[in-house]
Amino acid sequence: MNTATIWRSALAQLDITPIDDLTKTWLQDAHLTAIPQDEIESDDPDDPKQGLAFILQVPNDLASDVITTRWQYLLEDVLKEVIGLPVALMVQPAEYPEEDELQHTQPYAEREPQASPNGIPLHPRQQAQSQAPLAHQYYEPEPEPEAPSQTEFAYASPNTLDWESEQRANMLAHNKLNPRYTFDAFIVGNSNRLAHAASLAVAEAPGESYNPLFLYGGVGLGKTHLLHAIGHQGVQTGLAVLYVSSEQFTNEIVNAIRYRTQEEFRAKYRSVDILLVDDIQFIAGKESTEEEFFHTFNSLYEMSKQIVICSDRPPKAILSLEERLRSRFEWGLIADIQPPDLETRMAILRVKADLLHYQVPDEIIAYIAGRVQTNIRELEGCLNRLMAFQKLHRSELTMDVARAAISSLGTDTREPTLNSRQIAQVVADYYHISLEAMCGKQRDKYIVTPRQIAMYLIRQETSTSLLEIGQLFGGRDHSTVLHSCEKIDRTINVNQSLRREITAIREQLMRE
Numbered sequence: 001m002n003t004a005t006i007w008r009s010a011l012a013q014l015d016i017t018p019i020d021d022l023t024k025t026w027l028q029d030a031h032l033t034a035i036p037q038d039e040i041e042s043d044d045p046d047d048p049k050q051g052l053a054f055i056l057q058v059p060n061d062l063a064s065d066v067i068t069t070r071w072q073y074l075l076e077d078v079l080k081e082v083i084g085l086p087v088a089l090m091v092q093p094a095e096y097p098e099e100d101e102l103q104h105t106q107p108y109a110e111r112e113p114q115a116s117p118n119g120i121p122l123h124p125r126q127q128a129q130s131q132a133p134l135a136h137q138y139y140e141p142e143p144e145p146e147a148p149s150q151t152e153f154a155y156a157s158p159n160t161l162d163w164e165s166e167q168r169a170n171m172l173a174h175n176k177l178n179p180r181y182t183f184d185a186f187i188v189g190n191s192n193r194l195a196h197a198a199s200l201a202v203a204e205a206p207g208e209s210y211n212p213l214f215l216y217g218g219v220g221l222g223k224t225h226l227l228h229a230i231g232h233q234g235v236q237t238g239l240a241v242l243y244v245s246s247e248q249f250t251n252e253i254v255n256a257i258r259y260r261t262q263e264e265f266r267a268k269y270r271s272v273d274i275l276l277v278d279d280i281q282f283i284a285g286k287e288s289t290e291e292e293f294f295h296t297f298n299s300l301y302e303m304s305k306q307i308v309i310c311s312d313r314p315p316k317a318i319l320s321l322e323e324r325l326r327s328r329f330e331w332g333l334i335a336d337i338q339p340p341d342l343e344t345r346m347a348i349l350r351v352k353a354d355l356l357h358y359q360v361p362d363e364i365i366a367y368i369a370g371r372v373q374t375n376i377r378e379l380e381g382c383l384n385r386l387m388a389f390q391k392l393h394r395s396e397l398t399m400d401v402a403r404a405a406i407s408s409l410g411t412d413t414r415e416p417t418l419n420s421r422q423i424a425q426v427v428a429d430y431y432h433i434s435l436e437a438m439c440g441k442q443r444d445k446y447i448v449t450p451r452q453i454a455m456y457l458i459r460q461e462t463s464t465s466l467l468e469i470g471q472l473f474g475g476r477d478h479s480t481v482l483h484s485c486e487k488i489d490r491t492i493n494v495n496q497s498l499r500r501e502i503t504a505i506r507e508q509l510m511r512e
C-alpha cells in the first residue's frame with residue numbers, strides 16, 4: 001500500500017470520528033509521507049523500533065498546532081488500524097513556494113523528507129534552506145488579503161456618518177482594550193496552547209473559523225488577555241470591536257429598558273464585527289439579559305460576525321443558563337485554559353520582569369514560580385511586590401530578600417518547592433496504589449500510568465534531574481523517565497479525563 005492509499009483509507013475512517021469540520025477540511029488537504037525506517041529514533045528503551053513513522057503535511061501553522069494538540073493520537077490510532085502496525089506521526093505545516101519555485105514540476109509531497117545530520121528528518125522549511133530549488137507545492141498559495149472596500153470604511157467618513165456608523169467609529173476609538181494584552185505578550189505553554197491557537201485563528205479570520213469561540217478557565221489564567229488580543233488584531237484591520245463584561249452588558253440592558261432606548265442598544269450591538277464578552281457566567285439566571293443576549297447572538301451569527309465568550313467554566317457547568325444559549329455556546333469551539341506548568345510560569349515571569357526592565361536572577365524567578373502555582377495575576381503581583389520591597393529596603397536582590405518579600409505578603413507559606421517523594425506519594429494516593437508498587441518494577445497499566453504521571457509532575461514542579469527521578473522509581477534510566485514525561489505531555493493534550501486527573505492532583509499538591 002502506498003502512502004496515498006493509506007491516507008485515503010484513513011480519511012474514510014476519520015469520517016465517523018468527532019473531528020470538527022474545519023479540521024476535516026485540513027485533513028482532506030493534508031499529505032502523508034513515510035519516514036524511512038533507518039531514520040526513526042526511539043528514546044524508549046522498552047519500546048523497540050517496531051512501527052512506522054510518517055510526516056503529515058497540513059495546509060498551515062494553525063492546522064499543524066490544532067491537529068498536533070487535539071488529534072494526533074486519534075490519527076495515529078486510525079493509521080495503525082489501516083496498516084496493522086504502531087504508527088508515530090509528525091504533523092508539519094507545508095511551505096508555500098516562492099514564485100519562481102512554482103515552475104518546478106515535481107510535487108513537493110512526492111519527495112522523501114531529508115534527514116538532518118543527526119538523522120532527524122528535516123522540517124520542510126529547513127529542507128528549503130538546505131537545498132535549492134524547492135519543488136512545486138501541492139497547496140495553492142493563499143490569495144493576498146484584499147484591501148477593505150470603500151463600503152467597509154464608509155462609517156469612518158464624516159459625510160456618511162449615520163447613527164450606526166457613528167457607533168462603530170466610537171467603538172474603534174473607545175474600545176477599552178488593554179494595550180498590554182496582545183498576542184505578542186502572551187506566553188504559550190501546554191496549558192493554553194489550544195486556546196491561544198483558536199484565538200489567533202479567530203483574530204486572523206473573524207467569523208470564519210470558529211464561531212462562537214468559547215474560552216474557559218480558572219481565575220487569572222489569561223482569558224481576558226486573549227479576548228483583548230483578538231480585539232487588538234480586529235481593530236488593526238479596521239473592524240468594529242466591542243469588548244464588554246457581562247456585568248456591563250446587563251447594566252446597559254437595564255438602562256435601555258428604564259429609558260426606553262432598546263432600539264439604540266440593539267443597533268449598537270448589532271453593528272459590531274467582533275463581539276468579545278467576558279465572564280458570561282454572570283448573565284445566567286438574569287432573564288431579560290439572557291433574552292437580549294440570545295437575540296444579539298443570533299443577529300451577529302447570521303451576519304457571520306465573530307463572537308468570543310469567556311467564562312470560568314464550560315457552558316455545561318453554567319447552571320441556570322437557558323438551554324438555547326448553552327447550545328449556541330457549544331456550536332463553535334470550546335477551548336480551556338489550565339493552570340500553567342512550572343516552565344511556563346518561569347517564562348511568564350521572565351517576560352514580565354524584562355518588560356519592567358527589572359533584572360531578576362534565574363533562581364529567584366524559579367523561587368517565585370514555585371510558590372505561586374495557579375494564578376498568573378498573583379504571579380505578576382509577587383514580582384511587583386518584590387520590586388517594591390527591594391526599593392523600599394534599598395537592598396540587593398538576593399534569595400533572602402526574595403524570601404522576605406514573598407513571605408511578608410503572607411500569600412503562601414509553603415516550602416518553595418515540593419519534593420519528589422511528596423509528589424509521588426500524592427499521585428499514589430490519588431490512584432489508590434502503594435508508593436512501593438509505583439516505584440517498583442510492576443508493569444501493569446494501573447501502575448504504569450500513575451508512575452508516568454508522577455515522573456511528569458516531578459519534572460514539571462521540581463528541579464530534580466531525570467537521573468534522580470529514575471533512581472526514585474526503581475533505578476530506571478533517564479531515557480525511560482524522559483519518554484514517560486513526553487508521553488504524558490502529549491496525552492494530556494488529547495485526553496480530557498487525564499488532563500482533569502492531573503489538574504486534581506496538582507490541586508491536591510497545593511493543599512499539601
Ligand SMILES: Nc1ncnc2c1ncn2[C@@H]1O[C@H](COP(=O)(O)OP(=O)(O)OP(=O)(O)O)[C@@H](O)[C@H]1O
Pocket residue numbers: 181185186187188192217218219220221222223224225226312348376377380
Ligand atoms: N500566558 C500568559 N502570558 C503572559 N501573561 C499572561 C498569560 N496568562 C495570563 N497573563 C497575565 O495574567 C494576568 C491575568 O490574566 P487575565 O486577566 O487575562 O486572566 P483571566 O483568566 O481573565 O482572569 P479572571 O477570571 O479573573 O477574569 C494579566 O496581567 C495577563 O496579562
